[in-house]
Amino acid sequence: MISMFIAMASASTFMPPAATQVAKQLNHLYAFMLISSVISFIILVGGMIYFVYKYKRKTANDKTPYISHNHTLEFIWSFIPFVIFMACFAWGAYIYKEMRTFDENALEINVYGKKWVWEFEYKDGRKITNGVDANGKLEPATMVVPVNTPVKLLLTSVKLSPEDKAVLHSFFVPAFRVKQDALPGRYTALTFTADEKGLFQVFCAEYCGTGHSSMMAKIKVVSKEDFDAWVLGEEAGGAPKEMTLADKGRAAYAKWACIGCHTLDGSPSTGPSWKGLWGNERSFNDGGKAVADENYIRESIMDPNKHVVKGFEPNKMPTFKGMISDEDITAIIEFIKTLK
Ligand code: CUA
Numbered sequence: 001m002i003s004m005f006i007a008m009a010s011a012s013t014f015m016p017p018a019a020t021q022v023a024k025q026l027n028h029l030y031a032f033m034l035i036s037s038v039i040s041f042i043i044l045v046g047g048m049i050y051f052v053y054k055y056k057r058k059t060a061n062d063k064t065p066y067i068s069h070n071h072t073l074e075f076i077w078s079f080i081p082f083v084i085f086m087a088c089f090a091w092g093a094y095i096y097k098e099m100r101t102f103d104e105n106a107l108e109i110n111v112y113g114k115k116w117v118w119e120f121e122y123k124d125g126r127k128i129t130n131g132v133d134a135n136g137k138l139e140p141a142t143m144v145v146p147v148n149t150p151v152k153l154l155l156t157s158v159k160l161s162p163e164d165k166a167v168l169h170s171f172f173v174p175a176f177r178v179k180q181d182a183l184p185g186r187y188t189a190l191t192f193t194a195d196e197k198g199l200f201q202v203f204c205a206e207y208c209g210t211g212h213s214s215m216m217a218k219i220k221v222v223s224k225e226d227f228d229a230w231v232l233g234e235e236a237g238g239a240p241k242e243m244t245l246a247d248k249g250r251a252a253y254a255k256w257a258c259i260g261c262h263t264l265d266g267s268p269s270t271g272p273s274w275k276g277l278w279g280n281e282r283s284f285n286d287g288g289k290a291v292a293d294e295n296y297i298r299e300s301i302m303d304p305n306k307h308v309v310k311g312f313e314p315n316k317m318p319t320f321k322g323m324i325s326d327e328d329i330t331a332i333i334e335f336i337k338t339l340k
Pocket residue numbers: 113116168169170204205206207208209211212213215
């Protein structure tokens with residue numbers, strides 16, 4: 001009976017399409033909460049109306065009976081809701097864990113929130129942003145991903161131009177039931193596995209200024225074969241291959257003269273080598289520790305003396321704050337990821 005109710009409510013049209021397992025599970029949880037609320041409402045309000053009639057004063061001489069309490073009844077109306085609340089909590093926690101579990105082999109795509117567009121950058125250097133179609137109509141940036149494949153998005157907010165200021169955005173895909181803030185000067189991550197093909201809407205879910213409502217993009221979920229063809233550039237009419245993100249990082253490594261202090265072969269120089277740096281636990285002179293992830297590398301570039309790696313002298317590296325672009329930092333991170 002309850003499962004029938006859940007199926008009915010899930011299939012109802014008031015929810016956006018559900019194109020991931022997480023979205024489907026969330027629909028079930030939502031339906032469960034909705035149905036248990038409706039049942040509670042009927043019992044509560046129905047009981048109240050019934051009692052209003054049943055215990056209405058019949059004559060002016062009726063005395064109000066003295067009623068104290070009923071342990072059994074009180075226990076039941078506390079315990080049943082408690083069980084329902086705990087079930088919702090456990091169910092929600094289970095789905096949340098699934099939402100935040102990142103697959104190591106996920107397809108990684110960088111997402112940049114700008115005032116006021118979304119931009120996507122693939123590892124092969126392919127960049128996608130808003131375009132215009134043949135009729136001059138705006139075509140929102142469309143991310144292409146293969147179906148049934150875990151995708152990891154690495155989000156950050158960047159400036160559109162050097163005079164600009166980066167602001168907070170939020171990447172929201174209703175059909176996948178996922179949402180993640182994109183913050184200036186920091187990386188955040190989001191993962192999803194679309195199990196249905198189609199074109200899905202992306203919104204910005206954080207008020208970020210005058211262009212907020214037009215900050216839309218799309219995610220196109222295609223078959224694995226179509227995705228491979230798209231990567232090769234066949235669908236895009238053989239788009240010229242750009243430098244890969246890691247190659248851009250290698251170029252930035254030379255351009256910003258990182259090369260003077262950081263080797264790529266594991267031998268120490270003025271600073272630690274970049275070989276094997278990625279994902280490694282770093283110990284600092286001040287006794288602290290951190291795992292070398294995106295935010296650690298970013299901080300090491302912007303504020304190099306905050307955490308100096310054990311055995312290295314402080315104040316050897318200048319800050320690159322205000323000089324290096326967010327794009328170069330992201331590319332350097334990708335380059336470091338390849339230096340296993
Ligand atoms: Cu970006 Cu709202």
